[in-house]
Amino acid sequence: MASEYAIESAGLIKIYRSRWKRREVRAVDDISLRVPRRTIFGLLGPNGAGKTTFVKLLLSAVHPTSGSALLFGRDARDPEARRPIGYLPENHRFPTYFTGHGMLDFYSALSGLDPVRRKKLIPELLELVGLGQWGAVRIGKYSKGMLQRLGLAQALIHSPSLLILDEPTDGVDPVGRRQIREILTRFEEQGVTIFINSHLLAEVETFCRDVAILHKGKVALSGKMRELTAGKGYRLTVLNTPETLADNLVEQLRAQATSAASRDGVIDFQFPTRESANQAVDLLRAQRCEIEALSPTTSTLEDVFVRTVENGGR
Amino acid sequence: MATIALIRDTFREAFARKIFWGLFGLSAAMILFFLFLLKIDLVEGGMATLSLFGQSTNRIADADRLIRGIYAGIATFLYTWGMFLSVFASAGLIPSVLEPGRIELLLSKPVSRTHILLGRYLGNILVISTNVVFLVLSVWTILGIKSGIWSPSFLIAIATTIFIFAVMLAVVVFVGVLFESAALATMISIALMVISAILAQTATMLRLLSSEWSRQLWRSLYYVLPKIWDVGRITLNAIQDRKFDDYVAVWSSALFAAIVLAGALRIFSKRDF
Numbered sequence: 069m070a071s072e073y074a075i076e077s078a079g080l081i082k083i084y085r086s087r088w089k090r091r092e093v094r095a096v097d098d099i100s101l102r103v104p105r106r107t108i109f110g111l112l113g114p115n116g117a118g119k120t121t122f123v124k125l126l127l128s129a130v131h132p133t134s135g136s137a138l139l140f141g142r143d144a145r146d147p148e149a150r151r152p153i154g155y156l157p158e159n160h161r162f163p164t165y166f167t168g169h170g171m172l173d174f175y176s177a178l179s180g181l182d183p184v185r186r187k188k189l190i191p192e193l194l195e196l197v198g199l200g201q202w203g204a205v206r207i208g209k210y211s212k213g214m215l216q217r218l219g220l221a222q223a224l225i226h227s228p229s230l231l232i233l234d235e236p237t238d239g240v241d242p243v244g245r246r247q248i249r250e251i252l253t254r255f256e257e258q259g260v261t262i263f264i265n266s267h268l269l270a271e272v273e274t275f276c277r278d279v280a281i282l283h284k285g286k287v288a289l290s291g292k293m294r295e296l297t298a299g300k301g302y303r304l305t306v307l308n309t310p311e312t313l314a315d316n317l318v319e320q321l322r323a324q325a326t327s328a329a330s331r332d333g334v335i336d337f338q339f340p341t342r343e344s345a346n347q348a349v350d351l352l353r354a355q356r357c358e359i360e361a362l363s364p365t366t367s368t369l370e371d372v373f374v375r376t377v378e379n380g381g382r
Numbered sequence: 383m384a385t386i387a388l389i390r391d392t393f394r395e396a397f398a399r400k401i402f403w404g405l406f407g408l409s410a411a412m413i414l415f416f417l418f419l420l421k422i423d424l425v426e427g428g429m430a431t432l433s434l435f436g437q438s439t440n441r442i443a444d445a446d447r448l449i450r451g452i453y454a455g456i457a458t459f460l461y462t463w464g465m466f467l468s469v470f471a472s473a474g475l476i477p478s479v480l481e482p483g484r485i486e487l488l489l490s491k492p493v494s495r496t497h498i499l500l501g502r503y504l505g506n507i508l509v510i511s512t513n514v515v516f517l518v519l520s521v522w523t524i525l526g527i528k529s530g531i532w533s534p535s536f537l538i539a540i541a542t543t544i545f546i547f548a549v550m551l552a553v554v555v556f557v558g559v560l561f562e563s564a565a566l567a568t569m570i571s572i573a574l575m576v577i578s579a580i581l582a583q584t585a586t587m588l589r590l591l592s593s594e595w596s597r598q599l600w601r602s603l604y605y606v607l608p609k610i611w612d613v614g615r616i617t618l619n620a621i622q623d624r625k626f627d628d629y630v631a632v633w634s635s636a637l638f639a640a641i642v643l644a645g646a647l648r649i650f651s652k653r654d655f
Contacts, residue, residue, distance in 0.1 A: 084654075129489040130654040147494045155490035161483030163391075165398030174394075177387035178491040222487075232490075 071141030074230045074261035075103035075126060080135035082121050082285075095121040097285035098135070103278070105140075105229075108252075108262040110276030110293075112269065112369075114377055118285040119265050120158060123234055127155060139230065151180060154223030158234035158265070160215070164208035168199055168218050171207060172225055179226035186225075193221040198247060212239035220248060230261045237271060249275060273297070273369035281376050289376045293369070300367040301326065302345035304337045307358040317355055321348055334360055384493045385501050392475060392505025401471045402509055408467065409517040416456070416521055449531045454621045456521055457539040461546070461614050464517070465575065468510045468547050469554060473568040475506055476558035485655045495651045499555065503643070506551055511544050518543070535621050542617040545632070549608045550574070552639040556646040559653075575610050577603075582611035608635040 082096040096118045103109045113119045124130040126137050128145050142149035162171055172190045181189070194203045197217040207215060216239055223231055231252070237245045252262055252275070266272050272279060273293065280290035289296070306313060306321075308330060318335065322328050324344050325337040339345040345362065352359055367375075396402040479485060479502055488498055518540045526532040550571050557567040581604045591597045612631030619626040 124486065124655070127486070127490045129486050131652070147492045147497075149492075150490055151492040153490060155487065157483060157486045157490075159483050160487060161481055162487075163395065163398075163478075163484065165394055170394070174387055174391055175487070175491065178384050178488070178493055180383065180492060182383070 071138065072105060073102045073138070074105045074107075074140060075101065075109075075263060076138040076141075077101045077122075077125070078136050080122070080125060080137055081133045082118075082125060082130060083133045094285050096125060096132075099282070099285070099287055100135075101280055101287060101290065103261065103263060105261050106256075106259050107278050108256055108264065108276045110272035110279040111263065111265045111282065112267070112272060112279060112373060113282035113288075115267075117282040119282055120234065121285075122282065123232060123263075123265055126232065127153070152229040154226065154228035154231045156216075156219045156223045156231075156233045156236055158238065160219055162207055162215065162219070164206065166207050167204050168194060168207055168210070169203040171218065172222055175222045176225045181226050189225055193225050196224070196251060197221045198244075213241055213244050216240050217244065217248070220251065224251075224255065228260065230263065231255065232263045232265075234265045235267065236264060237266075237268065245271070269369045269373055279369070281373060283377055288379075289372070296372050297367050297369055300340075300371070301365050302339045302342060302362060303365045304339060304345055304348055304352075304362050305334050305360040306337065306352060307360055308333055308335045313357055314355070317351070317357070320351065324348060338365065384491075384497060385504070388498065388501025389505040389508060392502055393509060395475060395478065396471075396509045399474065401475070402513075405467060405471055405510070405513040406516070409513050409520070412460075412517060413520045413524065416524055445529065446531055446533075449525065449529050450533055450535075450622050452525065453522075453533055453536040454618050456525075457536065457617055457621055458614065460514075460517060460521075460539060461543050461617060464514060464543055465546060465550065465610070466572070468513075469550050469571045469575075470568055472506045472510060472551060473554050473558070473571070474564040475509075476502060476555050476567070477562045477564050480559070480562050480655070482655070489655060496647050499559070499647055499650050503551060503555055507544065507548050510547050510551075511540075514543050514547075515540055533621070535623060538620045539617055542613055546608070546610050546613050546635070549610070549635050549639040552643040552646070553608075556642045556649075559646045559650045574607065578608060578610040578612075581607060582609065582615075605634060606638065608638045610635070 078100050080096055080099045080101075081094070084093045084095055085091070099118075099122060111119050111122070121130055125132055126139065126144055127150065128147075131145075137144040139149040140152060144150075166174065169190055172193060173186055176186050176189070177183075191200070191203065194200050197220055199214060199217060199221070202210070202214065207218065210218065216236070220233075220236060223233065233252075236252075237248055240248060249271075256262055264272060264276060276293055278291070279293050279296065281288045304325075313335070318328075321337050324339065324347065326340050327336075327338040329336045337348060339348060349359065349362065393402065479488065479498075489495065493501075518537065522533075522536050525536075553571050553574060554567040557570050558564065561567075581600070584600065584604050587600055588597050591600060609631035613635060616626055616629075616631060618624075
């Protein structure tokens, strides 16, 4: 029976050992992760967190020290497991002797597309990524953004069920980014699972449904994007003048708040719960202080990311 | 389909790096050189010389021997220089595939690592083979037309040159996979060719070496390493229609290539990229 997960890893560990110095680096440290089918999944993490190694383990470009990785229920080490995968690597270096057409022809042949389908699909894919006029041009003449779009076409041409994209919009201008997002949305609607490894948090936030944050080779946080960024507290904005807000009251509020920031004659206090926000309101009103505003706040993915990384993945 | 794609890719890269056309140009230059030699009537001059010494009664047999001698000389030249040029030309085609940013994409395809490396190996052999066939067939045709003597045994040079190139390419692949260095792959391959020429003097050396262990070492090296020189000698014997029945050089070189290639495949399969 086909697995309900596009990607499953269990206790995946990758230790790089230096040949001479006997030094060990645990690039991936016991990662167990499940990516359901038909979702857009974002993998985040600071530099050196193990994101690229994890992706390479999925593609069998790197061999695991222990643990397992499955793609649609099939051992990732089996070449056939990679047939339904489209991959766009980070820092790709496509041979510059290819034309756009030739490159798509080569990689789609390796993916098992027969010549008749290749002949039909290559112009369509070039058109899809906005390179319809560039098929006959050597890719040595392409800009970085064009190469990125060609790489995407290469990943899409054999109609994969799982797209693994490492920094897909790297080097692409804003218009191109939007085009790429639209293309990926179209493929998502067709039921393609999309796994994105990106450092562009805003992009992941707007695009991904599920997310995992890696830190020092471990999964520090994972879950639904909506849940991770929703309903995280209340912001209380208070007029800040010596007549209205005594110093000892500010200190008292600071002690209860998760953060406090002064700006333009007001102080913003951030409270983690409704109760603590209400207690602060009671305290301020008892002192006849002026409240400018009280509003619920949601965390941005950046907040979640920074908090997770600063807490050392705890 | 993947195999054909990998072979086509090797040809494409050989074209782009000017390797294919470089070898083709050198082959064409060599053919032009032979045409020039024939223009100054090398063959007819040789035949006239035979008549001059009163051997005209057996003119056809002598001419045949002369032509075979010319063929043998040409074959030796092609075999030696062709080998050097081919190793130089193809040494970069293996490490280039292993470049970061390129290998990851290849490995992400539903093709085994063994298939990728063997596809590349086969592509390389075919690039060189195309040139060897072009060169040998052209020289054979030119000499045949000029002399009227068609010696098919000359064509064995195609097989032996490609065979010994395949053996050397196994070394290039092994070094390329292990160190990702085209320069090192070339150096080691050329060193092996030189060592092979020295080791081929086994009979003489075994007489000269004083201690038993050094003779044993010499013998071991001789049997373990590819016998480029000896395979060349087999080619000459075949062209000159001399009897030979010692195929040790062929099968031991083939065995060496198989072991080295298996080692390269093993290293490639185990490596992290």
